[in-house]
Amino acid sequence: MTNKISTHDQSSGGSGPVILTNRHLLGIEGMSPIEICKLLDRGHMFADNPHDGVSDALNGKTIINLFYENSTRTRVSFELAAKRLGGSVLNISVAGSSVKKGETLLDTATTLNAMHPDIIVVRHNCSGAALLLSQHVDAAVINAGDGRHEHPTQALLDALTIRRRIGRIEGLKIAICGDIANSRVARSNIHLLGTLGAEIRLVCPVTLLPANIGNMGVSVYTDFEAGIEGCDIVMMLRLQTERMAGTETPSQREYFNLFGLDSRKLMRAAPKALVMHPGPMNRGVEIDSGTADDVEKSLIRMQVEMGVAARMACLEALIARSQ
Amino acid sequence: MTGARFFNAHLVDPSQSIDGLGYMDIKDGVITAIGLGTPLKDNKIARSVDCKKTILAPGIVDMRVQSADPGSEHLESLSTLLAAAANGGITALACLPNTRPVIDEASAIDSLCLRASRISGPRMYAYGAATRSLAGEEMAELGLMAEAGAVGFTNCTSSIRDSLVMRRLLAYSNMLDKPFIQHCEDHSLTIGSEMNESETSTRLGLIGSPSEAEVIIIDRDLHILRRSPARYHVAHISTRAGIDAVRKAKAEGLAVTADTSPPYFLLNELAVSTYNTAFKLSPPLRCEDDRQAVIEGLADRTIDAISSDHMPVDRDAKMQPFGTAQPGASAVDTLLALSLTLVHQGQISMTQMIESLSLAPATILDIEGGTLSPGCNADFILFRPDSSWIISGANFISDSRITPFESQPVQGLVDATYVKGMAIFSRD
Numbered sequence: 001m002t003n004k005i006s007t008h009d010q011s012s013g014g015s016g017p018v019i020l021t022n023r024h025l026l027g028i029e030g031m032s033p034i035e036i037c038k039l040l041d042r043g044h045m046f047a048d049n050p051h052d053g054v055s056d057a058l059n060g061k062t063i064i065n066l067f068y069e070n071s072t073r074t075r076v077s078f079e080l081a082a083k084r085l086g087g088s089v090l091n092i093s094v095a096g097s098s099v100k101k102g103e104t105l106l107d108t109a110t111t112l113n114a115m116h117p118d119i120i121v122v123r124h125n126c127s128g129a130a131l132l133l134s135q136h137v138d139a140a141v142i143n144a145g146d147g148r149h150e151h152p153t154q155a156l157l158d159a160l161t162i163r164r165r166i167g168r169i170e171g172l173k174i175a176i177c178g179d180i181a182n183s184r185v186a187r188s189n190i191h192l193l194g195t196l197g198a199e200i201r202l203v204c205p206v207t208l209l210p211a212n213i214g215n216m217g218v219s220v221y222t223d224f225e226a227g228i229e230g231c232d233i234v235m236m237l238r239l240q241t242e243r244m245a246g247t248e249t250p251s252q253r254e255y256f257n258l259f260g261l262d263s264r265k266l267m268r269a270a271p272k273a274l275v276m277h278p279g280p281m282n283r284g285v286e287i288d289s290g291t292a293d294d295v296e297k298s299l300i301r302m303q304v305e306m307g308v309a310a311r312m313a314c315l316e317a318l319i320a321r322s323q
Numbered sequence: 324m325t326g327a328r329f330f331n332a333h334l335v336d337p338s339q340s341i342d343g344l345g346y347m348d349i350k351d352g353v354i355t356a357i358g359l360g361t362p363l364k365d366n367k368i369a370r371s372v373d374c375k376k377t378i379l380a381p382g383i384v385d386m387r388v389q390s391a392d393p394g395s396e397h398l399e400s401l402s403t404l405l406a407a408a409a410n411g412g413i414t415a416l417a418c419l420p421n422t423r424p425v426i427d428e429a430s431a432i433d434s435l436c437l438r439a440s441r442i443s444g445p446r447m448y449a450y451g452a453a454t455r456s457l458a459g460e461e462m463a464e465l466g467l468m469a470e471a472g473a474v475g476f477t478n479c480t481s482s483i484r485d486s487l488v489m490r491r492l493l494a495y496s497n498m499l500d501k502p503f504i505q506h507c508e509d510h511s512l513t514i515g516s517e518m519n520e521s522e523t524s525t526r527l528g529l530i531g532s533p534s535e536a537e538v539i540i541i542d543r544d545l546h547i548l549r550r551s552p553a554r555y556h557v558a559h560i561s562t563r564a565g566i567d568a569v570r571k572a573k574a575e576g577l578a579v580t581a582d583t584s585p586p587y588f589l590l591n592e593l594a595v596s597t598y599n600t601a602f603k604l605s606p607p608l609r610c611e612d613d614r615q616a617v618i619e620g621l622a623d624r625t626i627d628a629i630s631s632d633h634m635p636v637d638r639d640a641k642m643q644p645f646g647t648a649q650p651g652a653s654a655v656d657t658l659l660a661l662s663l664t665l666v667h668q669g670q671i672s673m674t675q676m677i678e679s680l681s682l683a684p685a686t687i688l689d690i691e692g693g694t695l696s697p698g699c700n701a702d703f704i705l706f707r708p709d710s711s712w713i714i715s716g717a718n719f720i721s722d723s724r725i726t727p728f729e730s731q732p733v734q735g736l737v738d739a740t741y742v743k744g745m746a747i748f749s750r751d
Contacts, residue, residue, distance in 0.1 A: 029526065106642050126644030127517075127528035128598030147646065149528030184528060211531050212522035 058087030170197035178237030203227030326350030332374035352743035382414025394423025405444030563616035
């Protein structure tokens with residue numbers, strides 16, 4: 001398995017933490033291509049040296065993971081990233097916390113703020129919640145997913161994964177397939193991959209297509225095979241099971257038939273096409289197991305690995321910005 | 324010696340086509356004379372007021388106000404609502420029945436209007452709930468509420484979903500000769516919606532409310548009206564399609580009227596871009612083309628009236644993520660100044676603006692006010708249209724201080740508000 005084809009610029013990635021314009025990392029929209037590339041370069045460096053003490057940027061720093069939605073990989077990924085940089089991590093999940101007792105987001109923010117954390121990583125089911133939190137705390141805020149809005153570190157880790165495997169993003173044909181309407185991963189990837197010069201196609205049933213998305217520099221397909229035709233990357237999104245019970249789509253069976261990815265459909269993509277999925281997967285709904293587990297074609301495990309590296313770059317950048 | 328004379332006033336009264344410097348005499352709460360120019364000296368008049376060329380116009384009749392009292396007095400009490408309205412130049416207001424308890428029977432109307440009458444403030448009217456508990460299913464006691472003084476019937480912030488219920492409500496309201504006020508929204512299209520559906524909603528990841536949700540209900544109701552004539556009023560209209568439908572219906576001769584509110588002709592959906600919940604309103608702020616259509620609709624009188632759409636909301640309900648924040652904003656304090664923006668921009672004449680704020684709503688509801696004709700109640704305001712100030716919720720007299728126009732400079736300051744010849748507000 002040759003997962004690590006480093007084509008990045010080692011010198012820039014190794015030159016030190018990235019300095020961002022903004023104090024918080026709330027979304028990809030509005031970030032410059034230079035900032036994005038610097039984060040990716042730094043991410044490359046961390047991916048190359050996952051266990052070495054490359055940086056102790058978070059030494060003596062406190063990072064709070066504040067998760068209003070269940071999450072395994074994102075939370076663990078942030079925790080690992082922070083610990084590898086020497087930071088102390090506190091995890092707060094909503095179940096079993098004062099939030100369950102009716103505390104509002106801003107009251108929780110005020111409480112946490114009084115403990116002087118350096119970074120708060122927040123996931124919330126409402127779009128805009130990370131921005132709201134950032135307006136009321138002194139810590140830098142990282143958006144780990146806000147409603148349907150953005151999930152910037154996911155887009156960064158996806159881009160890092162693509163760059164490490166293919167070496168570039170510019171000029172690639174990338175299909176993002178599935179529940180676009182409800183996906184923050186799709187939105188962040190549209191901004192990021194588009195900013196870096198990829199051609200982006202959205203492939204989904206028309207009922208899962210948000211209004212006027214064509215204005216965001218993408219082309220839209222409702223025929224799966226036509227949509228992924230010739231694509232270098234086929235990125236599948238998770239479809240929540242409640243959306244397959246006759247609401248947005250008629251049934252799970254029909255969805256998999258029309259919009260699920262299997263090895264036969266994947267043949268319509270470019271010969272060396274690669275498959276991605278932000279996880280967690282619904283096997284047999286949006287992707288079949290054969291495709292998901294194909295070590296030659298699937299980048300899904302690598303995405304998880306790159307998640308830690310990308311988040312190390314983000315955490316380090318925000319700490320550097322705050323000093 | 325009794326009565327008072329207001330002279331050197333810029334009189335604006337659309338009902339009598341008066342627009343010019345002149346005077347007005349009042350006695351025992353009633354207007355006794357009005358005329359352009361300088362009046363002959365009358366020694367019997369006890370008090371003369373030099374208006375110094377400020378505008379003297381009929382008081383504002385605000386036909387869409389939500390009162391938190393009774394039931395949610397912590398948001399706003401009746402007395403602060405009325406004081407804020409007086410400060411804003413409002414001399415009469417019609418309160419929606421979504422109080423707690425709901426105004427769905429005659430005693431609730433009696434109670435609210437009686438309490439309001441003990442407070443020196445604008446004349447207060449109430450709508451009756453169209454259906455019991457506003458559930459949209461069983462008809463409330465419309466006849467008894469009409470006898471108790473209900474000025475119309477409405478289901479407040481929701482449309483009547485069931486077409487048969489709607490048909491019966493329209494027919495029954497018509498039998499009582501009362502208008503039916505409809506908030507036009509096809510709720511099945513707007514479940515969970517957070518803002519207007521558009522590229523902006525897609526970018527922000529907020530659930531969109533498609534603008535056609537308004538016209539779908541208007542069109543349905545117009546079809547019912549053609550078979551069953553009634554006085555039908557579209558509340559806070561906000562979309563081009565809805566306005567076009569009303570325009571056609573009026574041309575057809577149907578008894579249709581409409582009102583809108585300042586956010587819909589001064590703001591568009593882009594205001595939501597920072598997730599500022601002060602801009603979360605119902606109906607949601609629409610696209611720029613809709614905003615233009617609202618101005619056109621006001622200019623050609625497709626939209627008859629402008630109401631404040633005042634809704635008491637406190638900070639707690641707004642200091643939340645956009646999705647869970649409550650819609651609505653405080654508005655009686657700012658209605659006149661915001662509306663005058665269209666006059667200052669040259670979109671609508673002062674006379675027509677005064678008509679939209681006073682005569683038109685008074686006519687729709689068939690209540691006193693909206694005119695300076697001799698013999699009518701002396702409900703009027705004095706205001707300086709060019710005086711500028713900056714809107715700040717913190718300075719509102721209303722207990723509810725959330726406004727989508729925070730920090731916005733406006734022109735138009737009320738100097739005094741009179742109801743039945745008594746000053747219920749005076750800046751001095």
